[in-house]
Amino acid sequence: MPVSWLENDCSALTICAGFATDEVEEEVKEEVEEEVEAAEEEEETPKRSRRKEDIHRKRMEKDLTELQTLIEAHFESRKKEEEELINLTDRIDKRRSERAEQVRIRTEKEKERQNRINEEKARKEEEEFKKKADDDAKKKKVLTNLQFSGYKTEKKGGPRKKTEREKKRAILSERHKELNIDHLKEDKLREKATELWKWIHQLEAEKFDLQYQCSRQKYDYQGDQEQTGLEEIVLQIRIETTGVHSIHTTLPEVHPGTLQTRKTCVTYGIFF
Numbered sequence: 001m002p003v004s005w006l007e008n009d010c011s012a013l014t015i016c017a018g019f020a021t022d023e024v025e026e027e028v029k030e031e032v033e034e035e036v037e038a039a040e041e042e043e044e045t046p047k048r049s050r051r052k053e054d055i056h057r058k059r060m061e062k063d064l065t066e067l068q069t070l071i072e073a074h075f076e077s078r079k080k081e082e083e084e085l086i087n088l089t090d091r092i093d094k095r096r097s098e099r100a101e102q103v104r105i106r107t108e109k110e111k112e113r114q115n116r117i118n119e120e121k122a123r124k125e126e127e128e129f130k131k132k133a134d135d136d137a138k139k140k141k142v143l144t145n146l147q148f149s150g151y152k153t154e155k156k157g158g159p160r161k162k163t164e165r166e167k168k169r170a171i172l173s174e175r176h177k178e179l180n181i182d183h184l185k186e187d188k189l190r191e192k193a194t195e196l197w198k199w200i201h202q203l204e205a206e207k208f209d210l211q212y213q214c215s216r217q218k219y220d221y222q223g224d225q226e227q228t229g230l231e232e233i234v235l236q237i238r239i240e241t242t243g244v245h246s247i248h249t250t251l252p253e254v255h256p257g258t259l260q261t262r263k264t265c266v267t268y269g270i271f272f
Contacts, residue, residue, distance in 0.1 A: 181192055 181189060184192060
């Protein structure tokens with residue numbers, strides 16, 4: 001009874017030991033497999049890390065290269081813009097100086113032109129003044145001679161005649177009469193007024209006729225004086241230039257202020 005029990009116990013222990021050994025082996029296998037997997041994972045992890053690091057490094061290098069390229073392009077563009085700005089400033093300064101020089105030259109030329117114009121104008125004015133002075137001197141000399149000859153002619157003549165002014169005064173003194181109407185009545189005053197009105201009307205008509213006659217005589221007198229003056233001036237000029245004391249060429253009849261008068265003056269060398 002005790003021996004069988006012991007055998008049973010040994011069998012049980014053997015069975016238990018077999019079970020335990022199997023479990024241990026399985027555990028060991030699992031641990032070994034886990035360690036192998038861990039080792040493999042540890043080996044793969046550095047590879048992945050290195051690969052990621054390489055990718056990141058390459059990306060950083062690429063970004064750095066692009067950034068350097070952009071920076072160099074920016075500085076190159078900035079340098080080019082500064083050079084263009086300097087060139088533009090130089091061109092502007094050069095153009096400004098050229099413009100100032102052109103304005104100065106133009107101003108000097110305009111000033112010289114104005115000076116020439118003023119000098120020419122002054123010269124012409126001086127020549128005209130001298131010519132006018134010479135002509136005035138000649139005319140004054142001729143008129144002096146004419147007045148002297150007229151004075152001698154008047155001195156040789158007979159008694160002096162009444163002037164037109166004296167005749168006018170005599171006629172007015174005869175016509176001027178006092179108007180005595182204090183004693184007249186109304187009907188007589190009316191008749192007197194009518195008579196005076198007719199008299200005034202007659203005087204106005206005579207005044208108009210006399211004014212027209214006076215204007216006509218003045219016009220004719222000026223023509224005669226101009227004709228006579230031309231003859232005297234021509235004679236005086238011939239006396240001064242040639243010593244001839246007579247006019248061999250008869251002057252044509254002229255009227256004052258007409259074109260014929262000016263032509264006659266030009267023909268005989270007379271300038272007023």
